[in-house]
Every structure is written in C-alpha cells, then in structure tokens.
Amino acid sequence: MTVNSSTAPFLPSERFSVAPMVDVTDSVFRRMARVMSQHCMLYTEMIAAEALVHEKYYLIDFKDEELPCCLQLGSADPKKLAVATKVGVEHGYSAINLNAGCPSDKVQSGNFGAILMKTPELIAQCYQAMAEAAGDVPVSVKTRIGVDELDSEEFTFKLMGTIYEAGCRHIIIHARKAWLNGLSPKENRTIPPLDYERVYKIKAAFPELKVTINGGITTMEQCQEQLTRVDGVMLGRAIIDNPYLLATVDQELFAAKAPVLTRKEVLGAMVELGAQLQSEGKALHFLCRHLLGLFNGCANSRLYRRYLSEHMTQKDVRPDILLKAHQAMVQGTLEV
Ligand SMILES: Cc1cc2nc3c(=O)[nH]c(=O)nc-3n(C[C@H](O)[C@H](O)[C@H](O)COP(=O)(O)O)c2cc1C
Numbered sequence: 001m002t003v004n005s006s007t008a009p010f011l012p013s014e015r016f017s018v019a020p021m022v023d024v025t026d027s028v029f030r031r032m033a034r035v036m037s038q039h040c041m042l043y044t045e046m047i048a049a050e051a052l053v054h055e056k057y058y059l060i061d062f063k064d065e066e067l068p069c070c071l072q073l074g075s076a077d078p079k080k081l082a083v084a085t086k087v088g089v090e091h092g093y094s095a096i097n098l099n100a101g102c103p104s105d106k107v108q109s110g111n112f113g114a115i116l117m118k119t120p121e122l123i124a125q126c127y128q129a130m131a132e133a134a135g136d137v138p139v140s141v142k143t144r145i146g147v148d149e150l151d152s153e154e155f156t157f158k159l160m161g162t163i164y165e166a167g168c169r170h171i172i173i174h175a176r177k178a179w180l181n182g183l184s185p186k187e188n189r190t191i192p193p194l195d196y197e198r199v200y201k202i203k204a205a206f207p208e209l210k211v212t213i214n215g216g217i218t219t220m221e222q223c224q225e226q227l228t229r230v231d232g233v234m235l236g237r238a239i240i241d242n243p244y245l246l247a248t249v250d251q252e253l254f255a256a257k258a259p260v261l262t263r264k265e266v267l268g269a270m271v272e273l274g275a276q277l278q279s280e281g282k283a284l285h286f287l288c289r290h291l292l293g294l295f296n297g298c299a300n301s302r303l304y305r306r307y308l309s310e311h312m313t314q315k316d317v318r319p320d321i322l323l324k325a326h327q328a329m330v331q332g333t334l335e336v
Contacts, residue, residue: 010170010210010231011095011138013068016223016253017041017172018246019214019236020072020099020142028277028286030066033239035269036246036261039254042069043234046099048110049075049084060091068094072142074102076112076122078129085133096134098126100143103178104185114178114188117147120159124166131167140170142214145198146177153198160202164209172212172234173199189215189237200229220245220252227253242296263295267322270294274319284319288312291322295329304329307336 018025018033020043030042047059052073062069071088073096075081085096099107100116100123107113116123123141130139141163145156163171176192183191194216203211212232217223223233239245244263250256261269270291274284288308295301307325311317327336 009138011041011068012254013039013041013094014170014210014212014232015040015227016249017043017070017212017232017234018239019043019234020046020070020097021236021240022046022104024240024290026286027062027066028282029290030069031063031273031277032243032270032287032290033246034065035273036243036266037249039250039256040246041095042066043097044069044071044093046072046074046102046107046113047084049073049077049080050110052084052087053080057087057091060088060093062091062093064092067092070095070097070140072097072099073130074099074107074110074112076110076116076126078125081126082129082133085130085139089134089137093137095138095140096130097172098123098130098139098141100126100141101174101178102185103180103183103188114144114147114180117143117159117178118150120162123159124162124168127163127166127168138170139168140172140212141168142172142174144174144176144178145195148178148180151177153201156198156202157205160206160209164206169208170210170212171202172214172232173202175199175213175215196226196229203230220248223253240290241293243290243293244296263298264326266294267326271319271322274322278319284317284321285312288321295326298329300329300332303332303334307334310334 022045025045071093073084088096099113102113175194175196178188199213210231212234213226213230214234217235218238226233247261274287292305295304304325307328311321324336328334
C-alpha cells in the first residue's frame with residue numbers, strides 16, 4: 001500500500017469538538033453552539049456520500065459563522081467518498097471525516113459505519129481516496145476500539161495501524177466497541193464498557209497520530225484531564241443535555257480572554273438568533289429543541305423546559321418564548 005500522508009495539520013479547533021449526531025448537529029444547532037464557543041470544532045450529522053454524488057447539496061449548506069466545521073461522510077465506496085469529499089471541500093468545510101464507527105441499522109444496511117471496522121483495509125482505501133480528493137483540507141476517521149468479537153487489544157492496534165499506514169494522522173476513537181447484533185444504536189452508546197486505557201495505548205504507540213478521545217465525557221475537568229493524555233476531546237450527549245457547557249470551552253481549553261457568557265446572556269443571543277432564523281423562513285422550534293437543556297442544573301429548570309416544550313411548536317410563536325420560559329423558571333410557575 002502506498003503511503004499518502006496528508007500534509008494538512010490537525011486543526012487547533014480539534015482540541016475540543018462537538019460530535020457528529022444525526023438529527024441533532026444540523027446547521028441550526030451549530031449556529032446555536034457558535035454563540036457559546038467560537039474556537040471549538042463543530043461536526044455535521046453524518047451525510048451519506050451517495051446523497052452528494054446525487055447532488056443533494058442542500059444537505060450540506062451552512063453559514064460561515066458555523067466554521068470551523070467538519071463534514072462527516074458515510075459510505076464504504078472509495079469513489080463515492082472521493083466525490084463527496086471534493087464537494088465538501090468546494091463548499092468550504094474546514095475538514096472531512098469518515099464515519100467508521102456508527103452502528104445504526106441504516107448504516108449497517110448500507111454496509112458502512114461500524115461494520116467497516118471488520119475490514120480495516122477498506123477503511124484505509126476509503127481514507128486514501130478522500131485524502132487525495134481533499135488536497136490540503138484535513139481528513140480524519142472516526143471509529144471505535146473494536147466491533148463484535150473483534151475486540152482484543154491486538155485487533156485495535158491492527159485497525160489503527162492499518163489506518164495510520166494509509167497516511168491518516170487524525171483518528172477519533174469512541175472508546176468502546178460496537179455490538180452489531182443484538183444491541184440498538186442507543187444501547188451501543190452505553191452497554192459496551194468504555195476503555196480509555198486502550199485509547200491511551202494507541203496514542204503512546206503512534207506518537208505522530210493525533211488522537212481525539214470520545215465517549216462518556218461530561219465535564220470541563222474531565223476534558224482537561226483527557227487532554228494530558230490525548231490531543232483532542234469530543235463530546236456528544238453531554239452537550240445535548242447541557243448545551244451551556246459550551247460557554248466555558250473557549251476560556252478553559254483555548255485560553256480565550258473574553259468573559260464567559262452567563263446563561264441569561266446566552267438566552268438573549270438566542271432570542272436574536274431565533275428572530276434571524278424566522279426571517280430566513282425557518283420554524284423557531286428547530287432552535288428551541290436544542291435549547292431545552294440550557295438551564296439544566298439551575299433551580300426550577302424543569303419549568304423552563306416544560307414551558308418551552310409546550311409552546312415551541314405553537315402557531316405564530318415568537319422568539320420571546322425563550323424569555324417567557326425563563327420567566328416561568330424564575331417565578332416558579334408556568335402561569336406567565
Ligand atoms: C443522537 C445521536 C446521533 C448520533 N449520530 C452519529 C453520527 O451521525 N455519526 C457518528 O459518527 N456518530 C454518531 N453518534 C455517536 C456520537 O458521535 C458519539 O460517538 C457518541 O454519542 C459517544 O459520545 P458521547 O458519550 O459524548 O455522547 C450519535 C450519537 C447520538 C446520541
């Protein structure tokens with residue numbers, strides 16, 4: 001196999017990234033996230049390469065304010081991945097990622113995602129096709145430590161080694177294996193145990209490989225600790241549950257000097273973003289659904305959440321619904 005090492009660097013923003021999540025990390029989510037963190041890397045939902053081959057470009061539209069942003073692609077076909085990568089690069093994405101770790105039925109029936117781990121050589125071919133199409137734009141692979149019975153340390157080293165040999169210098173590792181038979185995608189995110197040590201061993205064995213660790217990380221303290229062992233941290237569900245975590249990322253992990261926005265200030269910015277989205281013809285609930293957890297951890301946050309979820313899909317709803325939901329929380333009553 002020829003080594004085609006990508007010359008493009010691991011972008012500084014990869015130090016902290018928000019995970020690709022289908023039905024979550026859409027453009028509206030990313031605009032919301034960007035209000036709180038300017039420095040982190042935001043991933044798209046997984047986009048099937050096939051869709052871009054068929055020119056469904058509306059799927060990857062984004063606003064400049066979302067950058068830096070990484071387009072995640074799904075496929076097991078190097079040619080289609082090369083076409084889709086080129087489209088992503090031409091659209092202006094900061095980086096491109098191959099999904100080789102997602103166990104959903106949809107991706108399994110397409111023979112990509114986590115099932116790709118059963119054929120590391122194919123991941124290598126996919127990576128090489130993408131790297132060639134991407135030019136100077138970085139290409140990474142997101143994977144797990146193993147799949148089904150292929151879960152030994154020896155297998156993890158073979159998997160990572162094969163991808164590394166293909167020239168890949170950034171791997172995102174969800175630190176658990178995938179069980180393709182018998183576990184739902186949701187169960188696959190909790191039942192196979194996390195094994196961070198396995199990821200640290202990979203980093204130690206391949207010092208030139210930039211390693212992002214993913215899975216079960218929920219606090220800034222944990223991020224700081226992980227960053228003493230690996231190059232990047234990627235968080236998924238913790239951001240859905242508590243989007244306000246993003247407000248401290250720039251100061252804690254990127255040494256930004258600007259003061260941390262309060263939740264109230266974030267809420268004000270979201271009212272403005274809501275008005276902007278409405279002026280673009282988008283329904284407000286596409287934003288509000290991402291803000292249900294904004295006050296998690298605060299007294300009476302369930303009142304904010306309940307008010308918002310009960311009102312956000314109503315006809316003629318206006319951005320000040322967010323302020324009213326907050327008022328419900330502060331006053332301790334839904335009667336506002
Ligand atoms: C709703 C949801 C959708 C997801 N969709 C994708 C996806 O499109 N591509 C992918 O590689 N992983 C996907 N994942 C997995 C996450 O990227 C991440 O690897 C996983 O949630 C573990 O990280 P966490 O413990 O920080 O949530 C998804 C996870 C969730 C919760």
